[in-house]
Amino acid sequence: MVLSETDRKLVTAIQDGLPLVARPYAALAETLDTTEAVVMERLRRLQDDGMIKRMGVVVKHRALGYHANAMVVWNIPDADIDRAGALLAEEECVTLCYQRPRRLPDWPYNLFCMIHGREREAVLRRLARIIDAHHLDDIPHAVLFSLRSFKQRGARYSRQPARITHGQYRPGAGE
Numbered sequence: 001m002v003l004s005e006t007d008r009k010l011v012t013a014i015q016d017g018l019p020l021v022a023r024p025y026a027a028l029a030e031t032l033d034t035t036e037a038v039v040m041e042r043l044r045r046l047q048d049d050g051m052i053k054r055m056g057v058v059v060k061h062r063a064l065g066y067h068a069n070a071m072v073v074w075n076i077p078d079a080d081i082d083r084a085g086a087l088l089a090e091e092e093c094v095t096l097c098y099q100r101p102r103r104l105p106d107w108p109y110n111l112f113c114m115i116h117g118r119e120r121e122a123v124l125r126r127l128a129r130i131i132d133a134h135h136l137d138d139i140p141h142a143v144l145f146s147l148r149s150f151k152q153r154g155a156r157y158s159r160q161p162a163r164i165t166h167g168q169y170r171p172g173a174g175e
Helices: 005-014 024-032 036-048 078-090 120-133
Strands: 068-074 094-099 111-117 141-145 162-165 168-171
Touching: 005 024, 005 036, 024 036, 068 120, 078 094, 078 111, 111 120, 120 141
Parallel strands: none
Antiparallel strands: 068 111, 068 141, 094 111, 162 168
């Protein structure tokens, strides 16, 4: 599927987040010189067509007191990756779960999941419960606790920045 110019502008407009106003789609519509209904319909179509996988919130977990954040990396047999990924993704404490290629010989891991917690011990207890519940005792894994937090944001699809200032939405405003 090829994006229309209007859809390309819409994707650029939302990549830095929705306007923080009571009616964000109406604010986008005003900026794009269209209607709120058109913006909502185009976003729904882009999701239905798979061009936008999902829209969500980027939570700044450290600001909420979650400082024990662990990426658990697993070496799952290729034949079991879909099943294992689905099981881990269903766990309430798992916030991300995705497959990546192994980088042999140094990096044998192919499934990654993130567990956030206030304390390391709590994260490790949750992980132990997951391992026990899903019989993952024999699956090689490593727990990588983050030491620092860098800027968190969603995916970027356009180099053209979009900014929200004082409740107004202005696409393409300078950095």
